[in-house]
Amino acid sequence: MKKTILMSALLALFVFSCASTSSATVAVGEAKTKVLKILGNPVRTLDNNQNGEILVYADQIFVKDNSEGSQIAGSHYWLYNYVYVNKEGKVTSTRQEKQNYPPQAIDSVKMEGLNLLTSK
Incomplete structure (x- = not known):
């Protein structure tokens, strides 16, 4: 009995620890609550006019350095997952991209003037 509970707990821990922005996806038409x-919760929420x-969901990805035993963090990038939600609370589209800037540097006003996909 104890072994079954322990195995169930370990399996649940593994499933929840593997969830990240890059592996989880949502479909167009899904409700915002889902x-x-x-x-x-997103790291940022931008007004889309x-x-x-x-x-905006973001994962910071560190690239492993080839040197053995190095304790210094290597280069990194941010993997962004943008989920566009309309006024009715439904997903209209999603998009992923790699960037070198952190989520705090995203400026929706400047992006709108550039006509990027993120300012749809």
């Missing part, structure tokens, strides 16, 4: 259940909002 997105929040799947991906959790009259179209709704953009939920």
Whole structure:
């Protein structure tokens, strides 16, 4: 009995620890509440003018250095997952991209003027 409970707990821990922005996906048409259940809270929420909002999820990815035993963090990048939600609370599209800047540096006003995909 104890072995079954322990194995169940370890399996649940493994499943929840493997969830990240890059592996979890949401479908177009999903409700915002379901997105929040799947991906959790976004690191940023941007206003998408009259179209709704953009939920920004980000994972910082470190590239492993080839030197053995190095304790210094190597180079890194940010993997972004943008989830576009309309005024009705439904997902209209999603997009992923790699960037070198952190989530705090995202400026939706500047992005809108550049006509990037993230400012739909």
